[in-house]
């Protein structure tokens with residue numbers, strides 16, 4: 245193998261890797277809080293690679309949960325995230341810093357009463373631009389699903405603008421991950437490129453062989 249071909253070979257491998265890094269497949273994650281069993285979690289909670297931060301000042305009220313035995317639970321048989329400090333903001337970020345899409349969140353009022361409430365959500369895109377929306381909880385029991393489909397966020401935060409306190413569940417986010425990092429398996433496109441590079445390498449080699457024997 246000549247130095248030139250060795251270099252070509254490694255350049256192809258490098259291109260394959262860099263393609264992997266800019267090829268962003270998305271993985272949907274449903275954060276359902278079923279693992280929470282602590283009475284309260286202070287003001288920061290990690291779940292499935294994401295962090296929830298509630299900016300309330302009294303840590304025993306910031307992040308609570310509704311367990312399956314609670315009559316106030318809006319997720320029958322399951323667990324929800326509850327925050328019991330009035331007008332405290334909850335902020336969701338991806339722990340590893342990658343951008344993510346917010347697909348949907350299920351909300352309910354804190355006691356799962358028939359209380360109508362408004363909630364303001366603000367998403368921040370990787371570009372720094374923001375998007376906001378106020379949603380309205382109906383005067384009904386149980387969780388209500390709100391679909392956002394905000395793509396390429398670095399964070400999203402929400403706070404109740406009417407009434408006090410909230411519970412929420414089934415936060416569906418889609419992480420945008422460089423594939424080589426997440427799976428360690430080359431993407432098909434990169435494999436094809438690598439294959440092409442190898443073909444080119446062997447073709448060049450064969451050609452040289454011909455040259456050598458003629």
Ligand SMILES: [Ca+2]
Nearest residue numbers: 276319322323
């Ligand atoms: Ca749940």
Ligand SMILES: [Ca+2]
Nearest residue numbers: 353357359384
């Ligand atoms: Ca309700």
